[in-house]
Amino acid sequence: MQTFSSILKKPDTKGGLTFIELPFNPAKVFNVSKGTIKVYGTINGVEYRNKLISRGNGLYIMTVDKALQKRIVFTGEDLKIEVTMNLDESAMQGSGKRENVEKHTCDMDVLTAIKTRRSIRIFKSEEIEKSKIQTILEAGFCAPTAKNKRPWYFIVTRNKDFLTNLIKVDAGQSNYLPLACADCCIIVCGDKSIQGVTEFLLEDCSAAAQNMLLAAHGLGLGATWCSLPRASKRNKYACEFYNLSDKVIPLAIIALGYPAEEKEFAPRYDETKVHWEIGEEYPAE
Ligand SMILES: Cc1cc2nc3c(=O)[nH]c(=O)nc-3n(C[C@H](O)[C@H](O)[C@H](O)COP(=O)(O)O)c2cc1C
Structure with a gap:
């Protein structure tokens, strides 16, 4: 030094x-x-x-x-x-340190993936292949970040003790059902020493989380983004359990598994929430 x-x-x-x-x-x-x-x-x-x-x-x-x-x-x-x-x-x-990830692809086009992704909260007991988890992580790593800082860590866990206790802490505060039957979970953490602006840290990690939800969906898996509010007991528990430094904050936990429920496509486009100011009228298509 x-x-x-x-x-x-x-x-x-x-x-x-x-x-x-x-x-x-x-x-x-x-x-x-x-x-x-x-x-x-x-x-x-x-x-x-x-x-x-x-x-x-x-x-x-x-x-x-x-x-x-x-x-x-x-x-x-x-x-x-x-x-x-x-x-x-x-x-x-950088990337030179990465393990060689077996690349998975999917046939679903990106717009269909975005439109048909839903939170899946009930999973089969089938184990997800490691290469698929890595493909999901890779999608997270590909998210845009402010100043390209990539200020994240991802904890992939199947630790039942941890997940059972996490559900018990603050019980009733939030729907942690997905964590109870997930095959594995990814805790998305942000590193304040890499991204000092809190808004950017949250935005960067949220972009990664959304990419991972979409990747999981594309691979035929189910996923739900579960909250880990900053001041909550469960956030504190996650920090203690994984011995995180005070610069590293867990921001979300994503439950993953093979889906045991199906959800219908629900149209969500809402013209009343859009303000058009483009200065011209489009002719009908
Ligand atoms: C920041 C955030 C926190 C969430 N926390 C939870 C949660 O703790 N438990 C849960 O079951 N779903 C949680 N969700 C999922 C939302 O409930 C879900 O996205 C919303 O109901 C819309 O449904 P959809 O994902 O199927 O489109 C969370 C989503 C976000 C973005």
Whole structure:
């Protein structure tokens, strides 16, 4: 781990970058011969994850975006900072670290999948193949995220003790029926140290959750998005059971299984909820 002190300054020009100049060459120190250098560490004790920008001749900077500025309480006045920095090897290995996923495809077109997906809450006892779970996870990993931060972790669990207790905690607060008979569940967690803006964290993870519901449906599986409200006992229980750091928050739990119920397609297009302002009349099609 590298540590250094610096002074964070307001940019010279309006709209300019707020950044930290590194007092060492990270390519040499971290032994990185090519590609983007990704790092994590702390600034005045506040955790960050970021990538470095080369300015040539071994000089590198790290930008400090608005969210991080807020977290380290940088108001624009010169701020003395103590920085720790490590190479973020897992982020740099990226997809290279992934297991080879047996690719499943489906014949359903994307619009049909979106329109016919329904929450399935009753499942058969049949086990879902690991490759199908991986295909569902891959759909989650493909979701769009603010600034492409991909701030998620997915916990795939068949742990009956965990699921039984999760249903009991806060019993009656929500419909956890799907968790009771699911073959397995995916807990979608967001990492605040990767995505510091809470709205983005929720949106990123929700996009991943929706992708996974659609992928499950496309594979002929059933799924239900179950809530894990932030301040609830069950959220706390999930954090404790999986020993999550206080930066990692479980946001949803998706119950998965082979469906034991069928649901009709229910049309939902509602013209009264749409405001058209496109400045022209379309001729009838
Ligand atoms: C944020 C969120 C939380 C939800 N929580 C639960 C839940 O705890 N239990 C449950 O059975 N369904 C839950 N659902 C599923 C909704 O009840 C379901 O999507 C809604 O009734 C519409 O039905 P459909 O999914 O079949 O279209 C949740 C959905 C969302 C998006």
